[in-house]
Amino acid sequence: CSGLKQLRLDAHEGARLEIIKAVNCAMMTTCIIRRKAGSNALRTINVADCAALRTLQVQSNSVETLNAAGCRAMETFNCFAPQCETLLLNRCAAFRAMTDEINTVRTKLTSIRTLTLDSCKSLTSSGFDDLLRMCASTLEELSAEGCFSIDRAVITAPNLVKCTFSGSFALQNVRVSSTKCASFVARACKDLTEVRFERGAPALDAFDVRNSNNLRRVIGVRDRRLKRKDITGCPASIEFIENYFS
Numbered sequence: 001c002s003g004l005k006q007l008r009l010d011a012h013e014g015a016r017l018e019i020i021k022a023v024n025c026a027m028m029t030t031c032i033i034r035r036k037a038g039s040n041a042l043r044t045i046n047v048a049d050c051a052a053l054r055t056l057q058v059q060s061n062s063v064e065t066l067n068a069a070g071c072r073a074m075e076t077f078n079c080f081a082p083q084c085e086t087l088l089l090n091r092c093a094a095f096r097a098m099t100d101e102i103n104t105v106r107t108k109l110t111s112i113r114t115l116t117l118d119s120c121k122s123l124t125s126s127g128f129d130d131l132l133r134m135c136a137s138t139l140e141e142l143s144a145e146g147c148f149s150i151d152r153a154v155i156t157a158p159n160l161v162k163c164t165f166s167g168s169f170a171l172q173n174v175r176v177s178s179t180k181c182a183s184f185v186a187r188a189c190k191d192l193t194e195v196r197f198e199r200g201a202p203a204l205d206a207f208d209v210r211n212s213n214n215l216r217r218v219i220g221v222r223d224r225r226l227k228r229k230d231i232t233g234c235p236a237s238i239e240f241i242e243n244y245f246s
Helices: 125-135
Strands: 006-009 019-021 030-034 044-046 055-059 065-067 076-080 086-088 114-116 141-143 152-155 162-164 173-176 183-185 194-197 206-208 217-219 228-230 239-241
Touching: 125 152
Parallel strands: 006 030, 019 044, 030 055, 044 065, 055 076, 065 086, 086 114, 114 141, 141 162, 152 173, 162 183, 173 194, 183 206, 194 217, 206 228, 217 239
Antiparallel strands: none
């Protein structure tokens, strides 16, 4: 819908809607979707590739998937969605941080299992931390490739299985607190110096940090147990330190 400039659904409208899809609406600048507290119909919101979208607000107790990928102008993102499991914000180049509260709606994302932030070039370290804290207890897959403004990552997610940071040039250190992590990928992270698994990494099968040419230490990893390891382009002096983990 090339002429659509605003999509707004208030709490009393479209009570039976299960899916809202407004993809590639090139002129849409604002999307506000609010459901009644007891409404449980809405499951999916897809506003991907709306290049002019600047403000996205969602209030829904039932939505499970929210896709705003490719909304490269989005600056304001406020979302109360306690049942949302999949959040796609990749290629949102202007996105810097969550908006804590807008129009009395406080952001809440406590069930996220999959969080995709690839090419969020403006996402700050503090904005990244806030997102992670919000969904730490349920997060299983995290992808933050090409996030140029993140310089640190502290991931206290006990259920994390997969973690990807490739191309995040400013990233200096990563700390992961999950004994379930099976895959860690951080290719071409030029400033990365240390990767630390705070509780050890007994489930880690794949470790790929190729061309991270300043990486010095990998702590908490049993090097001999890795099934797939790629440290091509890393310093020859890189240390794998099991630390105190038995």
